[in-house]
Amino acid sequence: MKNYVLSAAAFLMCGGLMMAQGNTSSISSSGNNNDVVVEQIGSMNSSEVMQTGQNTLPDGGVANIAYVGQYGNKNTSYVKQAGDRNLSVVYSNGNRNDASVDIGVGWAERNVTHIVQEGNNNSADQFVRWDKNEAYIFQHGNGNSASQDQRTGEDKAKGSYALSVQAGNGNMSDQTQYGKKNYAVVHQIGNRNYATQDQTGNRNEAVSIQVGNRNWSHQCQNGIGNVSDIYQMGNGNTAWTFQMGNNHSDMTTQMGNGNTAITYQSN
Numbered sequence: 001m002k003n004y005v006l007s008a009a010a011f012l013m014c015g016g017l018m019m020a021q022g023n024t025s026s027i028s029s030s031g032n033n034n035d036v037v038v039e040q041i042g043s044m045n046s047s048e049v050m051q052t053g054q055n056t057l058p059d060g061g062v063a064n065i066a067y068v069g070q071y072g073n074k075n076t077s078y079v080k081q082a083g084d085r086n087l088s089v090v091y092s093n094g095n096r097n098d099a100s101v102d103i104g105v106g107w108a109e110r111n112v113t114h115i116v117q118e119g120n121n122n123s124a125d126q127f128v129r130w131d132k133n134e135a136y137i138f139q140h141g142n143g144n145s146a147s148q149d150q151r152t153g154e155d156k157a158k159g160s161y162a163l164s165v166q167a168g169n170g171n172m173s174d175q176t177q178y179g180k181k182n183y184a185v186v187h188q189i190g191n192r193n194y195a196t197q198d199q200t201g202n203r204n205e206a207v208s209i210q211v212g213n214r215n216w217s218h219q220c221q222n223g224i225g226n227v228s229d230i231y232q233m234g235n236g237n238t239a240w241t242f243q244m245g246n247n248h249s250d251m252t253t254q255m256g257n258g259n260t261a262i263t264y265q266s267n
Contacts, residue, residue, distance in 0.1 A: 025049075037067045042095075045070045047077045066090075072097070072120075079103075090115045094142075098123040111159070112136075119144070132159030133177075139166045146173040152180050160184070160199075168193070179204070190215070201226075204243075212237070223248070226265075234259070242266075 022044040047068045064081045066088045072095040079088050079101045090099045097117045103126075104111050112134045115124045119142045126135050129151040137146045146164040160182040164173040170192040175184045182199045187209045194216045195208045204221040208230045215237045217230045226243040229251045237259045239252045245267035252261045 023047075039069045039071075041071045042073045042075070044073055045075045045077075047079075049079045070097075075099075085110045086113075087111070088113045091117070092122075093118045094120045094122070096121050100125045102127045104129060114138075117144075132157065133161075134159065135162045137164045139164075139171075141166070141168045141171070143170045144168070144172070146175075146186075148175045150177045153178065154180075163187075166193075185209075188215075210237075219243075228252075228263075232259075239263075 024046050026048045047070065049066050049068060064086045066079045066081060068077050068079060068090045070077060070092045072093060074096045075092045077090050077099045079090060081088060081103045086103050088101050088103060090101060092099060099115045099117060101113050101115060103113055110132050111128045113126045113128050114136045115126065117124060117139045119140060121142055122139045122144045124137045124139065125147045126137065127149045128135050133150040133152065135148045135150055137148065139146060144166045146166060148162045148164065150160050150162060152159055158181045160177040160180065162175045162177060162184045164175060164186045166173060166188045168190045171188045172194045173186045173188065174196045175186065177184060177199045179200060180202045183205045184197045184199060185207045186195045186197065188195060189211045191213045193210045193214065195210060196218045197206045197208065198220045199206060200222045201224050203225045205227045206219040206221060208217040208219060210217060211233045213235045215232045217232060218240045219228045219230065221228060221243045223243065223245045225247045227249045228241045228243060230239045230241065231253045232239060234256045236257050237254045239254060239261045241250050241252060241263045243265045248265040250263045250265060252263060254261060
């Protein structure tokens with residue numbers, strides 16, 4: 001087992017030694033080939049990384065990697081990895097950002113998760129269960145919140161893909177995927193936008209792109225092979241799409257202010 005740990009709490013600036021105060025880090029690894037790198041430069045940052053590799057079966061976990069970097073003040077981060085070949089990267093550059101990553105249980109294979117937060121008071125949660133899921137969160141600005149929960153529900157299954165990109169202030173994104181080969185993307189530029197995506201089933205696709213302020217989109221898919229695209233540019237727009245059954249397709253496009261669209265499809 002190899003375990004690399006780097007904790008940076010002091011740095012040299014302008015010929016003087018600047019010492020970060022009150023940073024805490026707790027690391028625990030078991031299994032094979034776990035790599036951990038923790039960097040904290042600033043004051044009162046907190047980070048905890050736990051990695052457990054299970055190798056009682058041929059597909060058991062041997063190669064978990066976690067990187068946590070926090071360069072401001074009062075940031076918190078929590079990473080737990082169980083399974084095999086998991087990769088997690090958490091990076092915060094600012095103050096009072098909060099990130100939490102859970103990833104897999106049992107023999108969770110080849111899961112990927114990224115959290116990048118630049119700004120202040122941002123929060124992100126990722127709960128990626130087995131197997132072969134990919135989750136990404138990128139946030140730029142202040143007071144943004146993003147949550148992702150992926151579960152295939154079975155071993156050796158094709159996973160799902162979730163991406164949340166938010167640039168601005170006070171935006172919120174919530175993505176839930178239960179099933180296989182689902183695809184969910186949220187891209188929000190502006191302030192106080194809100195997007196939710198709930199997928200239950202297989203091979204569903206949901207895309208929400210919102211540019212402006214105070215827009216709201218909600219996509220709910222329950223079935224197989226459904227496609228929902230929402231594009232909103234302006235302020236105060238609302239779009240809801242409900243798809244129950246299989247092979248539905250919908251595209252909602254709204255430009256301007258104060259528009260509302262509701263779509264319901266079932267079979």
